[in-house]
Amino acid sequence: MSGVLDVLSFPIAGSANRTKTKVDHSTSDEALLVRRVQAGDEMAFRDIVERFQAKVYSIIYGILRNRNDAEDIAQQVFAKVYFSIRNFDFRSSLLTWIYKITVNECYDYLRKKKVRKLVYESDFSEDDAMRMENSEGATDHHAPVDQRLANRDLVVKLLAKISEEDRSLILLKEVEGHSVEELAQMTGMNENTIKVKLFRARQKLLKSAQRLLRIPARSV
Amino acid sequence: MHRSVEDHIEEFLEGRLTGIARESFEAHVAVCRQCHDLALQMQSHSALLQCLVAPAELEPPPGFYARVIRRVESEARPSFWALLLDPVFGRRLVYASASLVILMGVFLLVTEPVHHELASTPVHALAQPSAQQPGHEQPATSEKVRQGRDSLLVTLATFGE
Numbered sequence: 001m002s003g004v005l006d007v008l009s010f011p012i013a014g015s016a017n018r019t020k021t022k023v024d025h026s027t028s029d030e031a032l033l034v035r036r037v038q039a040g041d042e043m044a045f046r047d048i049v050e051r052f053q054a055k056v057y058s059i060i061y062g063i064l065r066n067r068n069d070a071e072d073i074a075q076q077v078f079a080k081v082y083f084s085i086r087n088f089d090f091r092s093s094l095l096t097w098i099y100k101i102t103v104n105e106c107y108d109y110l111r112k113k114k115v116r117k118l119v120y121e122s123d124f125s126e127d128d129a130m131r132m133e134n135s136e137g138a139t140d141h142h143a144p145v146d147q148r149l150a151n152r153d154l155v156v157k158l159l160a161k162i163s164e165e166d167r168s169l170i171l172l173k174e175v176e177g178h179s180v181e182e183l184a185q186m187t188g189m190n191e192n193t194i195k196v197k198l199f200r201a202r203q204k205l206l207k208s209a210q211r212l213l214r215i216p217a218r219s220v
Numbered sequence: 221m222h223r224s225v226e227d228h229i230e231e232f233l234e235g236r237l238t239g240i241a242r243e244s245f246e247a248h249v250a251v252c253r254q255c256h257d258l259a260l261q262m263q264s265h266s267a268l269l270q271c272l273v274a275p276a277e278l279e280p281p282p283g284f285y286a287r288v289i290r291r292v293e294s295e296a297r298p299s300f301w302a303l304l305l306d307p308v309f310g311r312r313l314v315y316a317s318a319s320l321v322i323l324m325g326v327f328l329l330v331t332e333p334v335h336h337e338l339a340s341t342p343v344h345a346l347a348q349p350s351a352q353q354p355g356h357e358q359p360a361t362s363e364k365v366r367q368g369r370d371s372l373l374v375t376l377a378t379f380g381e
Binding site: 046049050053054055057058059061062063070071074075076078079082083148151152154155156170171173174175179180195198199202205206209 | 226227229230231234236258261262265266268269270271272273274276277278279280281284285287288291292295
């Protein structure tokens with residue numbers, strides 16, 4: 001086993017402030033906003049749309065990379081929020097709830113349209129390619145664009161193989177960058193439950209990847 | 221995967237594994253091939269998932285709220301198909317259809333004549349009494365046809381005169 005630690009590099013420690021206080025989602029200002037919408041206040045709904053529209057739009061664009069689809073799905077997300085908000089039970093934060101709806105809508109869209117390739121010739125301009133080259137977060141900037149698109153395609157397919165709950169958790173953790181403690185606060189679950197769920201979701205992703213890429217299973 | 225690694229994999233992936241926990245993690249993955257490989261794969265998946273991060277916080281085009289409200293209004297009007305898909309109405313519709321089918325079946329069974337077999341095979345056709353056979357009574361309809369034919373011949377003959 002010599003040299004294994006050279007391969008398994010330890011990531012740099014995060015610097016986010018982390019609190020361990022349990023959040024009561026039924027008494028926050030968001031909860032008041034939700035109660036106003038539940039009571040039929042259209043202005044409160046407008047507040048919710050304006051507060052979360054950029055976030056929702058970015059999440060969808062992150063998954064689909066198509067502005068037209070992002071707009072259409074974002075509208076659908078808020079329509080769903082409008083019709084389902086009376087069932088919102090304050091167990092999780094409003095953002096977590098909207099996040100789940102958003103991710104589910106994206107995957108519903110992909111399932112319905114049977115979109116195999118996530119890049120649309122008409123939508124993916126040279127400008128987009130340049131923007132991707134310059135601004136993609138923590139991905140390898142030296143990898144060619146088509147390699148990154150293939151990676152995205154693979155990730156989206158892998159995420160389609162796991163449950164809605166696992167998918168949302170993994171995305172909140174890896175894409176939105178929330179810590180286990182933050183996820184516990186956002187979802188109302190305890191930290192150990194979050195850890196176990198994340199671990200199982202990661203195992204499922206690895207198994208799906210092995211099946212998809214036909215890698216012989218060894219350690220999962 | 222062994223418990224010591226499973227318990228700390230999230231901290232490891234977040235880059236927050238420090239102190240004794242980190243030493244213990246390192247010591248274990250140095251000797252356990254299975255845990256080492258799994259941690260490595262999870263780390264690479266974690267990096268791969270970063271490709272879903274949006275380039276920046278994007279704003280939808282202006283007028284987004286108005287379009288959302290239009291969508292809400294269009295979805296608020298229940299369509300005919302949505303009505304059919306409604307579980308309560310759909311169940312009632314299924315019961316009503318089933319009852320109708322049963323009633324129609326019963327009606328057909330009651331009103332259908334008993335001797336209605338068709339001469340579908342040569343044996344059946346030969347077994348049936350022929351209209352041309354002597355001694356067999358002509359049906360009333362044949363009589364009417366013959367009378368009609370006679371009156372037509374009379375009409376044609378008088379037309380020539």
